[in-house]
Amino acid sequence: MFRILIGPDANHGVGAAFTDRHGGVSSGTHGSLNLGRTDLDDLAAVETNFERVRRAIGVARVVTLDQVHGDQVVVVDQRWMHGWGPLSHLGGAAGQPPLVSADAMVTTLPDVALCIRVADCVPVLLCDTSAGVIGAAHAGRAGFLSDVAGRTVEQMRDLGARDIVAWLGPHICASCYEVPQSMADEVAQSHRYAVSTTTWGTPSIDLAGGLEHQLLQRGVEVVRLDPCTRTEPSLHSHRRDGADAGRLGGLIWRVSGAA
Numbered sequence: 001m002f003r004i005l006i007g008p009d010a011n012h013g014v015g016a017a018f019t020d021r022h023g024g025v026s027s028g029t030h031g032s033l034n035l036g037r038t039d040l041d042d043l044a045a046v047e048t049n050f051e052r053v054r055r056a057i058g059v060a061r062v063v064t065l066d067q068v069h070g071d072q073v074v075v076v077d078q079r080w081m082h083g084w085g086p087l088s089h090l091g092g093a094a095g096q097p098p099l100v101s102a103d104a105m106v107t108t109l110p111d112v113a114l115c116i117r118v119a120d121c122v123p124v125l126l127c128d129t130s131a132g133v134i135g136a137a138h139a140g141r142a143g144f145l146s147d148v149a150g151r152t153v154e155q156m157r158d159l160g161a162r163d164i165v166a167w168l169g170p171h172i173c174a175s176c177y178e179v180p181q182s183m184a185d186e187v188a189q190s191h192r193y194a195v196s197t198t199t200w201g202t203p204s205i206d207l208a209g210g211l212e213h214q215l216l217q218r219g220v221e222v223v224r225l226d227p228c229t230r231t232e233p234s235l236h237s238h239r240r241d242g243a244d245a246g247r248l249g250g251l252i253w254r255v256s257g258a259a
Contacts, residue, residue, distance in 0.1 A: 001033060001056060003170060003235065003248070004225050008255045012129035015057060018169040018225065019249045020234045024049035029244040031236055036117045036247030038093040050089055059253050060111040064089040066099035067117065067138045071146035073155045074100055076107035076114065089115070104137035104152040108159055113253035119238040120172040120229050122207050123250025124149050126220070128161035134252045141179075144210050145191065153218050165221045169250045170235050173228035174206035175199045177239075 001023030008015040021031030026045040033049050034041050054062050061084060063076055074080070083097070091099040105114045114136035116123040121140035126149075127133065137143070137152045153164060174196035179187075184203035188195045194210030197203065212222045229237040229248075238245040 001053065003227070006167075008253070013255050013257070014127045014129050014134060014252065015255070016125045016127070016167055016252045017057060017250075018123065019053060019251075021236055021246065021248070022234065024052060026246065029241055030246035034236070034246030035115070035249040037245075038090055040244065041246070043090060043094050047087065047090060047094075053249065053251070054113070057113060057251065057253060059113045062089060062113045062115050062251065063105065064099060064115045064117065065103065065105065065138075066091065066101045067103050068101045069140055069142040070101075070103050071143065071148040071151050072102040073104040073106060073137075073148070073151050074102045075155065075159070076105050076109060076112060078109070081109065081112065103139075103143055103148050104135065104155075106133065106135040106152060106155045106159060108132050110254045110256040113251045116250045117247040118169075118171065118250065119236040119245045119247050120177075122171040122211055122226070123169040124152070124211065125167045125169065125250050125252040126152060126156060126164055127252060127254075128156065128164050130163060131160045132254060133159045133161040134254055136250060136252050139207065139211055141205055141207065144194070144207055144214075145187070147214060149211050150214050150218055153215070153220055164219075165223065166215050167223045168208045168211060168226050170225075170227050170229050170232070170248065171207055172230045172237065172239055173226070174204050174209060176228055176230040177204045177207065178202050179205055
């Protein structure tokens with residue numbers, strides 16, 4: 001179920017996890033533990049998968065977004081949670097209110113897991129354990145270029161965070177993330193450090209390298225926990241599996257009484 005799990009007991013009350021394809025009930029090319037693609041997967045299966053993850057990490061709620069490759073950051077506070085029900089993460093597909101369209105979340109609430117869903121993009125999990133502030137961001141090429149991770153850091157600091165650590169989770173690596181030459185040239189104009197080359201010699205983008213640079217510039221400690229989704233069969237990958245690819249989750253939460 002978890003490719004990487006950092007328990008709150010070992011991290012001053014803050015837990016972080018990145019899921020894999022296994023341990024759920026979905027069928028077909030989605031992989032059994034699909035946390036997205038409610039347009040293709042059976043809704044009951046996705047709900048069961050979420051419930052298994054929720055129980056495994058021991059939180060009251062798992063909150064999600066309608067990720068749109070932007071830079072908007074939302075604050076998950078008591079008002080937000082007042083309107084969040086047991087099936088809210090399924091959104092309109094299950095007759096629930098539509099999910100908020102954004103690509104990052106921050107909160108100071110305990111027992112609430114922030115969940116970013118990806119299939120090649122970078123899930124970024126952040127925390128300041130002393131201040132009790134956590135955050136999560138979805139950073140693909142567009143999100144990286146619009147500095148969604150940096151905006152998440154700014155919002156966390158508005159909530160009192162100072163010493164922030166960021167974990168970069170599984171994503172497609174620079175050796176595999178092929179892009180057209182014109183796109184690489186465009187990225188190079190403002191983010192030359194993020195342009196790379198695939199193992200077969202074509203232009204690529206180094207998402208994690210670019211994000212690490214952005215976060216270090218803001219005084220954030222960066223930890224790379226980032227196997228390549230395309231080459232690791234236990235992870236979901238859109239580049240490898242196509243339109244039927246499932247979604248893995250990057251989750252971060254804070255237990256009651258911490259900080």
